[in-house]
Amino acid sequence: MARTRATTHSRVPQVLSSREEFAEFLRQETTGGFLLLGATLIALVWANVAGGTYREVRDAQLGFGPSWLHLNHLSAGALVADGLLAVCWPVSGSPSAC
Numbered sequence: 001m002a003r004t005r006a007t008t009h010s011r012v013p014q015v016l017s018s019r020e021e022f023a024e025f026l027r028q029e030t031t032g033g034f035l036l037l038g039a040t041l042i043a044l045v046w047a048n049v050a051g052g053t054y055r056e057v058r059d060a061q062l063g064f065g066p067s068w069l070h071l072n073h074l075s076a077g078a079l080v081a082d083g084l085l086a087v088c089w090p091v092s093g094s095p096s097a098c
Contacts, residue, residue: 025031047054062079063072074082088098 043054058075058077060076061073062076063074065071085098089095092098
């Protein structure tokens with residue numbers, strides 16, 4: 001029974017260390033680039049394999065919010081493009097870099 005407790009106690013730091021490693025991975029500067037690159041590759045494969053469904057999702061109307069914000073008529077593609085530009089400009093410091 002003492003051996004089981006030792007094994008249980010030794011697993012707790014391993015679980016915590018894997019959580020800490022994952023949190024550290026998310027804090028790294030390159031993580032965003034890897035995620036963006038992965039999403040780009042998935043989108044390229046999806047667009048070339050099943051282009052019809054890709055266009056349906058891209059052109060789907062996902063507008064939200066009050067009508068005076070003029071967000072209620074935007075497609076998924078337009079929302080993603082606007083979101084990426086909204087992040088790119090402050091990070092790069094120049095709209096021409098995006």
